[in-house]
Amino acid sequence: MRPGTAWAAAAALIVAPLVVAPIVSAAAPGTDDAPAAVAAAAPAAQEQAAPVVADEAQPAAAAPAPAAQEAPAADEPAEASQPATQEAPATREAPASDTAAVAPASPASDEPSTPAAESSSSSAAAPASSKAGAQRAAAPASEAAPNEEAASEPVAAAAAITPLAAGDxxxxxxxxxxxxxxxxxxxATGYAGATVELVAKTRSRAYWYDFWSNWSASSVRATCVSTSTGLCSLDVAPVTYLFQYSEVSVNLVSTGAGVTRLSQVGTGSSGGSLTTVDVINLDGDKMPKANKTAKAEDITSDSTNNPRAVFSVVRNNPSLSGKCGLKLGLLMDVSGSIADSTDGVKNLKNAAKAFVSALQGTPSQVLIRNFADSSPAVESAEVGTLTSVATQGGVTTLNNAIDQLNNSNVTGATNWDAGLYRMRNAGLDAVVIVTDGVPTYRMRGNSTSGPGNSATADVVQHANWSANAVKAGPQSIIAVGVGSDFAKLGADLNLKLLAAGQVYKASDLGALKSTLTSLAQQNCKGTVNIVKRVTASGTTTEAASTPGVGFTFKQNDAGAKATDNNGAVSFDVTSSAAQKFTEVAQPDYEIVPQNGKPASCTADGASVTVNAVAGDANSFTVAGSTTKTITCVVYNKPKPKDTSLTIKHAWVDENGAAIPAADLSDIVANDGNPALKVNTGTAAAATYGATVSTWSGSALKAGDTATVTVGTAPSLKSAYTGSCTVQSVAVTPSGATALVAAAADNAFLVTHTLKCTTQLTLIKQVETTTDVPAAATLWDLTVTGKGTGKTGTSYPVTPGVAYGISESGGPSNLAANTNFELTNVVCSNGSYDAGTQKVTVSRGKSANCTFTNSLLRLEVTKTAYAGTPDPLSNGTELASGSPIFTGQYTWLFTIKNTGKAPIKLTSVSDPQLGNVAVTCSTNKSAALATWGAFSGNSVLPTGGTYYCKATGAVTR
Structure with missing residues (x-):
């Protein structure tokens, strides 16, 4: 398919524009396809301007470039089944002299370009340059690509005609x-800028007896240029009497640059038949009435024509780069006819794997997809992402997927449309489609449509639209036809429709392997491809290495190129002379020799001789070839770098929890002096508390071996030798360890596990008298969260955690004014907070907390004096048991602390005396008159006495 020419001049008489809107019709019951979907809005509401008629001598102007294409309406023109054959259309006669003069029609609007009007004036010969009405016959049986006619056919200027009134x-x-x-x-998206003509004969009167006379010559009655939605509206004189029009057709006559019109497609079960799809024959008697719109499919006179009133254009196949290292998509036909042929599936798999393997060792990338009734047909046999074939690993991945095909899953019809549509945005340089027959299905929503056993114009056009979407990528299409069908004109035409200029054929599936192998290798013959691998260990195997990205090589000391993301780069070779390749040295890497050479090379898979270059460890030579694909694998490893290392110390308890530094400073005397040995040197010992120790001997290199050991056992301070032990010392990593360039990664951890016994013991102490005995065991002592026990019970506790301590119980049935009270708590080797009543024990300590309880006892005596308020001076003490009569009395209270702890007195009163005031003194010898009122909160020490008096009247 050759590139399209410049945009054609658009022939159209400028008249008032029509406002066009889509009308959606429901599908007819019992049919598969929807009826026609696009029609003009009723023109009754349109405002129309006066028509402009070009001067007869004015030439046609070139139409502007088409507007950006917009998505089409969601509706679809109605379809009908396509016939197996199509006769060549009737000859189109030259337009009569009343053909409209043309003026440029702008495709920038989505509204249809206004067509040229027709006139009932007499006929005359058209200018010789006009191609309108030219005869189109079936394409000859040749190898020429379809649609090889010129990409654009400008419509010539013709004599001006007088149009009918627009409203008619x-x-x-x-x-x-x-x-x-x-x-x-x-x-499918609409195409803007295509020129469409309506060609017809007309007669001046309608007499039944004059049926075969008075017909004008065929002429262009209307012309339009498609808009961005692909819509084209042809404005024609309406039918006003029977048999007004004869031999009416709508013809796609020209396109813009980059595309050609689709004129014929191959149909039939095995090709050989042709159908014209750029001509629609209409029934003249069904032409639209005045002010009406008709879809062309509603007035077709011959069902063998395009019944959906849809024309197609074909994108030119994008040019394919000649470089080695393309991104290729292998799209395989896995329909049932493959399995039906002898060894068909086996041969298809062998051919596909040969295609992949032929690219091994090159910078190429491949993905694999398939189709039959739909796509994917066998999902497990696909590798949907581009996969590098620079190494065996990528080739194996692709070939393993191909091996999933078998006779049970290779089945169904052929759907080019579905397969190609999935390749439209794959990011490829080319899609290689392999098929053994014409398309028999196409996509229809989420299902498929088509006869299944033969091709139709409808199915082929849908395949073309998907092929166009692929080529819009831009992605070139390479078509490979397998079998005798593609020796026939119809099938061959369809194949060239997909990939004009890049069509290949294999006589059968057995011959496909050779075809695909040759196709895969055609860009890589005469190349040397370098595959760079990086190995950390120096092992020269694919499994022990990764792609070397961004390494630069020179060919014959010139033409530097860098390896791609897959570690590959390709160089062209023009002779069999020795080719020198040099890796541009990188400061961080060095070549790993293979059998003493910088590289290992193969030509078409067979080993070839590699020669080292004296005095240059980064260069090698290999004999060139213009007929073979040479692959050389070069391994690199990181160069050793100066480095250092660190020793870190960690102390943990028996549960693996880190021990705080404050605890360690109390307990640990030294950390065991870890000693480092590297080569013959020995590092200075790290002192405890220094968490990092750097090697200070001779320079270390990445790859050197280091060993960390503990010289002597860690020691503890004497205060902890009984309660703490070092359970273990571990070094990570253990044993001889190779150092790496990143110094931060050369860290050795010496872990000491310290186990300490930390406990809390509660003790009860009682201060009492012989007449009020009370044993310490009468009390219960509790450590919150640990337990309750008697005096002397010990509990293991966590260092640094505050534990609540308390007591309960004690002696019962004590005399009045007698009690035991907690008077003191004292902790040794522990920190006690009296406010919170909690104690904290340090790691490795055994704390004792003593609870002291003291006896509290008061002795109170009361004597009475008659008559005087100062009985100590002149009163007479009443004998015990004496009666009390009406009169004035004074009572004397003696309060003595006979217990083991001071007692605080808060009040002194006698319930028999009511609210009589009480005065007190600590000195009984003083005059009672001088005693003051009791103020409360007075502390009475052990053995101390307090005196109080009260005076009041008694009535009997």
């Missing part, structure tokens, strides 16, 4: 489609 016109609509853009029924 009828409209015929068609659409021109380009790229499939979805999976819905039609789902």
């Amino acid at each position: 016109r009828g409209t015929v609509t068609v659409r021109v489609l380009l790229d499939r853009n979805g999976s819905s029924t039609e789902a």
Whole structure:
């Protein structure tokens, strides 16, 4: 398919524009396809300007470049089944002299370009340059690509005609489609800038006896240029009497640059038949009435024509780069006819794997997909992402997927449309489609449509739209036809429709392997491909290495190129002379020799001689070849670098929890002096508390071996030798360890596990008298969270945790004014907080907390004096048991502390005396008159006495 020429001049008489809106019709019951979907809005509401008629001598102006294409309406023109054959259309006669003069029609608007009007004036010969109405016959049986006619055919200027009044016109609509853009029924974008003509004969009167006379010559009656939605509306004189029009057709006559019109497709079960798809024959008697719109498919006179009133254009196949290292997509036909042929599946798999393997060792990338009724047909046999074939690993991945095909899953019909549509945005340089027959299915929403055993124009056009979407990528299409079908004109035409200029054929599936191998190798013959691998250990195997990205090589000391993301780079070779390749030295890497040479090389998979270059460890030579693909693998490893190391210390308890530094400073005397040995040197011992120790001997290199050992056992301070022990000392990593360049990664950890006994013991102490005995065991002592026990019970506790301590119980049935009270708590080797009543024990300590309880006892005596308020001076003490009569009395209270602890007195009163005031003194010898009122909160020491008096009247 050759590139399209410049945009054609658009022939259209400028008249008032029509406002076009889609009308959606429901599918007819019992049919598969939806009826036609695009029609012009009723023109009754349109405002129309006066038509402009070009001067007869004015030439046609070139139409501007088409507007950006928009997505089509969701509706689809109605479909009908396609016939197996198509006769060549009737000859189109030259347009009559009343053909409209042309003026440029702008495709920038989505509204259809206004067509040229027709006139009933007499006929005359058209200018010789006009191609309108030219005869189109079936394409000859040749190897020429389809649609090889010129990409654009400008419509010549013709004599001016006088149009009918705009309000009298009828409209015929068609659409021109380009790229499939979805999976819905039609789902193709419109193409802007295609020129469409309506050609017809007319007669001046309608007499039944004059049927075969008075017909004008065929002429262009209307012309339009498709809009960005692909819509084209042809404005024609309406039918006003029977048999007004004869031999009416709508013809796609020209396109813009970069595409060609789709004129014929191959149909039939095995090719050989042709169908014209750029001509739609209409029934003249069904032409639209005045002010009406008709879809062309509603007035077709011959069902063998395109019944959906849809024209297609074909994108030119993008040019394919000649470099070695393309991104290729292998799209395989896995329909049932493959399995039906002898060894068909086996041969297909062998051919596909040969295609992949032929690219091994090159910078190429491959993905694999397949189709049959739909796509994917066998999902397990796909590798949907681009996979490098620079190494065996990528080749194995692809070949393993191909091996999933078998006779049970290779089945169904052929759906080029579904397969190609999935390749549209794959990011490829080329799609290689392998098929053994014409397409028999196409996508229809989420299902498929088509006869299944033969091709139709409809199925082929859908495949074309998906192929266009692939080529819009831009991705080139390479088509490989397998079998005798593609020796026939119809099938061959369809194959070239996909990939004009890049069509290959294999006589059968057995011959496919040779075809695909040759195809895979055609860009890489005469190249040397270098595959760079990086190995950390110096092991020269694919499994022990990774792709070397960004390494630069020179060919014959010139033409530096860098390896790609897969570690590959390709160089062209033009002779069999020795080729020198040099890796540009990198400061951090060095070449790992293979059999004493910087590289190992193969030519088409067979080993070839590699020669080292004297005095240059980074260069090698290999004989060139213009007919073979040479692959050389070069391994690198990181160069040793100066480095250092650190020793870190960690102390943990028996549960693995870190021990705080404050605890360690109390307990540990030394950390065991870890000694480092590297080569013949010995590092200075790290002192305890220094968490990092850097090697201070001779310079260390990455790759040197280091060993850390503990010279002597860690020691503890004497105060802890009985309660703490060092359970273990571990070094990580253990044993001889190779150092790496990143010094921070050369860290050795010496872990000491310290086990200490930390406990708390509660003790009860009682201060009492012989007449009030009370044993310490009468009390219960509790450590919160640990337990309750008697005096002397010990509990293991966690260092640094505050534990609550308390007591309960004690002696019962004590005399009045007698009690035991907790008077003191004292802890040794522990910290006690009296406010919170909690104690904290340090690591390795055994704390004792003593609870002291003291006896509290008061002795109170009371004597009475008659008559005087100062009985000590002149009163007479009443004998015990004396009666009390009406009169004035004074009572004397003696309060003595006979217990083991001071007692605080808060009040002194006698319930028999009521609210009589009480005065007190610590000195009984003083005059009672001088005693003051009792103030409360007075502390009475052990053995101390307090005196109080009260005076009041008694009535009997």
